[in-house]
Amino acid sequence: xxxxDYVDSLIYIVDxxxxxxxxxxxxxxxxxxxxxxxxxVADFLAQPRKEVTSCLLLDVRMPGVSGLDFQAELNRDGVxxxxxxxxGHGDIPMSVRxxxxxxxxxxxxxxxxxxxxxxxxxxxxxxxxxxxRDQARSGITARYATLTPREREIMALAARGLMNxxxxxxxxxxxxxxxxxxxxxxxKMEAKTFADLVRMAEALGLA
Amino acid sequence: MLRVxxxxxxxxxxxxxxxxIFAIDTxxxxxxAIAVMYVVVVLLSASIWGRRGVSQVTASCLGLxxxxxxxxxxxxxxxxxxxxxxVGLLAISVTSVLVLRGQAATNELLAREDAxxxxxxxxxxxxxxSKTGSFSFKAPGGEMYWSDEAARIYGxxxxxxxxxxxxxxxxxxxxxxxxxxxIDQSLRCEGTVELRHRLLLPDGELKYVHVxxxxxxxxxxxxxxxxxxTDITAAVLAEQALHRSQVQLAHATRVTMLGELAASIAHExxxxxxxxxxxxxxxxxxxxxxxxxxxxxxxxxASILEASARATGVIKRIRALARRSDPQHAQLDLTxxxxxxxxxxxxxxxxxxxxxxxxxxxxxxxxxGDRVQLQQVFINLLIxxxxxxxxxxxxxxxxxxxxxRDADGALQVCVSDTGPGIPPADMPRLFEAxxxxxxxxxxxxxxxxxxxxxxxxxxxxxxxxxxESPKAGASIYFTLPVxxxx
Numbered sequence: 001x002x003x004x005d006y007v008d009s010l011i012y013i014v015d016x017x018x019x020x021x022x023x024x025x026x027x028x029x030x031x032x033x034x035x036x037x038x039x040x041v042a043d044f045l046a047q048p049r050k051e052v053t054s055c056l057l058l059d060v061r062m063p064g065v066s067g068l069d070f071q072a073e074l075n076r077d078g079v080x081x082x083x084x085x086x087x088g089h090g091d092i093p094m095s096v097r098x099x100x101x102x103x104x105x106x107x108x109x110x111x112x113x114x115x116x117x118x119x120x121x122x123x124x125x126x127x128x129x130x131x132x133r134d135q136a137r138s139g140i141t142a143r144y145a146t147l148t149p150r151e152r153e154i155m156a157l158a159a160r161g162l163m164n165x166x167x168x169x170x171x172x173x174x175x176x177x178x179x180x181x182x183x184x185x186x187x188k189m190e191a192k193t194f195a196d197l198v199r200m201a202e203a204l205g206l207a
Numbered sequence: 208m209l210r211v212x213x214x215x216x217x218x219x220x221x222x223x224x225x226x227x228i229f230a231i232d233t234x235x236x237x238x239x240a241i242a243v244m245y246v247v248v249v250l251l252s253a254s255i256w257g258r259r260g261v262s263q264v265t266a267s268c269l270g271l272x273x274x275x276x277x278x279x280x281x282x283x284x285x286x287x288x289x290x291x292x293x294v295g296l297l298a299i300s301v302t303s304v305l306v307l308r309g310q311a312a313t314n315e316l317l318a319r320e321d322a323x324x325x326x327x328x329x330x331x332x333x334x335x336x337s338k339t340g341s342f343s344f345k346a347p348g349g350e351m352y353w354s355d356e357a358a359r360i361y362g363x364x365x366x367x368x369x370x371x372x373x374x375x376x377x378x379x380x381x382x383x384x385x386x387x388x389x390i391d392q393s394l395r396c397e398g399t400v401e402l403r404h405r406l407l408l409p410d411g412e413l414k415y416v417h418v419x420x421x422x423x424x425x426x427x428x429x430x431x432x433x434x435x436x437t438d439i440t441a442a443v444l445a446e447q448a449l450h451r452s453q454v455q456l457a458h459a460t461r462v463t464m465l466g467e468l469a470a471s472i473a474h475e476x477x478x479x480x481x482x483x484x485x486x487x488x489x490x491x492x493x494x495x496x497x498x499x500x501x502x503x504x505x506x507x508x509a510s511i512l513e514a515s516a517r518a519t520g521v522i523k524r525i526r527a528l529a530r531r532s533d534p535q536h537a538q539l540d541l542t543x544x545x546x547x548x549x550x551x552x553x554x555x556x557x558x559x560x561x562x563x564x565x566x567x568x569x570x571x572x573x574x575x576g577d578r579v580q581l582q583q584v585f586i587n588l589l590i591x592x593x594x595x596x597x598x599x600x601x602x603x604x605x606x607x608x609x610x611x612r613d614a615d616g617a618l619q620v621c622v623s624d625t626g627p628g629i630p631p632a633d634m635p636r637l638f639e640a641x642x643x644x645x646x647x648x649x650x651x652x653x654x655x656x657x658x659x660x661x662x663x664x665x666x667x668x669x670x671x672x673x674x675e676s677p678k679a680g681a682s683i684y685f686t687l688p689v690x691x692x693x
Contacts, residue, residue, distance in 0.1 A: 016557075017478055019514050023485035026507050030492035030500070061558060110481035113488035 055123035159201030242295030346430035595626030
């Protein structure tokens with residue numbers, strides 16, 4: 001997480017006040033970050049997002065949609081972009097609401113540059129991890145797709161902690177057959193140990 | 208009616224004189240028309256008695272003369288004596304007639320003088336009560352007359368000879384040129400003179416006077432000004448006190464207004480400060496790179512200067528609004544006043560998701576007024592509109608500020624919203640003090656707007672939603688006279 005390459009990441013800034021937006025942009029560029037800045041949420045949404053490690057610096061209060069509403073909207077749409085809120089006059093209920101809704105940080109203007117950079121660093125780290133997790137999960141899902149229905153059934157039951165004999169009873173087959181299907185599932189899912197298989201089943205929501 | 212002293216002594220003396228003449232006439236051996244001496248009695252009686260007394264005296268004298276004749280000449284008829292009798296009777300009668308006539312004339316004169324004196328007393332009394340003196344002034348020569356009240360107003364003893372120099376000497380130094388101008392105009396006999404100026408008396412008393420004089424030509428063809436001079440000090444002081452309290456009230460409501468806007472104002476100052484500090488940090492980082500990026504650093508410094516100018520501007524504007532000072536009327540660009548007012552409210556507009564439409568034609572003529580007070584009017588009207596639209600559906604709230612010239616050439620400003628509008632029942636009392644349609648309203652906003660606009664020579668009124676456009680919301684209009692540069 002500490003080894004994030006800024007060059008390969010992108011920071012989105014959405015703030016209707018041009019002077020501050022430009023200042024933040026300059027600050028971030030001065031430490032080598034890539035920046036895309038927007039005057040409004042609509043402008044931001046109109047631009048296709050790049051599939052790189054990124055985070056969003058968002059002013060809470062803006063004309064049109066408020067920052068918090070926009071956060072809720074992104075959450076609904078399943079856009080998992082870490083958000084750092086900026087506010088001119090942050091009140092506690094507002095920051096609590098933002099943090100509960102998944103904001104990474106809540107910065108009151110004017111903020112120290114190091115606080116901003118730290119917050120961005122943390123947000124990019126979180127996004128990086130999430131992307132890796134997503135990538136891993138999409139591997140598991142792809143491998144899971146290669147399993148036969150019987151293998152899937154047995155994998156789920158095994159992950160739930162049932163003995164081979166119990167599984168055999170459950171699906172109405174011999175213990176030997178269960179062992180073979182289970183071995184196939186382990187091999188296809190690329191699980192080195194049974195514990196790996198259980199973790200994967202959990203990631204897939206089987207257990 | 209009669210003013211003759213009726214002292215008993217004089218009456219007794221006169222009766223004695225009459226008896227003495229009778230005695231001499233009757234008992235002395237002198238063959239002379241002694242009875243003519245009764246004339247003296249009749250003459251004197253006029254100064255003691257009235258008409259009736261004189262008539263009675265005359266009758267007595269005539270009677271005594273006849274009695275005396277009868278007593279002395281009853282036996283012997285004498286032509287000479289009869290002639291003397293006739294002369295005597297005639298003299299007494301003629302004198303009596305003349306005396307009576309003279310007395311009547313005197314009485315009439317006295318009555319007239321009385322009336323005159325009373326008129327004069329009336330005039331002096333009313334002059335005193337109304338603090339209005341009168342004066343006259345002859346055109347080429349400059350001879351003057353002034354009434355007692357005028358002398359008192361000018362601060363001179365009543366027996367001083369009135370002159371223009373004396374008036375100038377007691378005129379406040381700053382107003383001397385105005386008074387001198389009026390004097391010069393009068394000397395040239397050029398129409399009505401009207402002016403208002405201050406007097407500064409030697410004891411330090413300051414008076415405000417209003418002078419109005421009309422020229423007229425007397426029967427010799429000379430130009431003579433007849434004028435009235437009124438001491439309006441009390442009225443002027445009351446006016447000034449009213450003006451001061453209006454200024455104070457305007458200031459107080461302005462400060463209250465700033466309090467309501469505190470969050471917006473804090474934001475307006477905070478925003479540039481944030482830009483400054485972030486730009487500063489960015490600048491340092493650009494400079495501290497192994498290869499300093501001077502162009503980027505320069506750009507951040509330029510932004511710092513811009514942001515600091517903006518913060519300074521905001522603070523200046525707020526300080527101007529918070530300051531308590533007498534209105535300073537100057538030539539103003541109304542568009543700039545609107546924009547400055549909107550600047551302080553931008554955050555309020557954003558927070559309430561209100562769209563602002565400014566319809567300000569670029570070629571509007573300047574107005575003459577006090578920037579701070581007019582800003583107060585705008586901010587007040589804009590806040591009202593913002594609050595009126597609090598319940599608007601998202602996207603429905605539109606605030607419009609429109610300026611245009613009206614039919615009379617004055618500037619007309621309209622601030623309108625798309626809120627629920629003004630209920631017809633509230634319309635007549637809208638500009639009344641302490642009348643508010645808001646739950647926590649003070650009821651001072653619109654009355655202050657009205658007093659400011661009216662002090663600027665304009666007019667302010669409201670327009671409710673009409674049946675044709677029931678959803679139009681409220682509109683407040685006001686006019687300001689255009690300032691045409693000379």
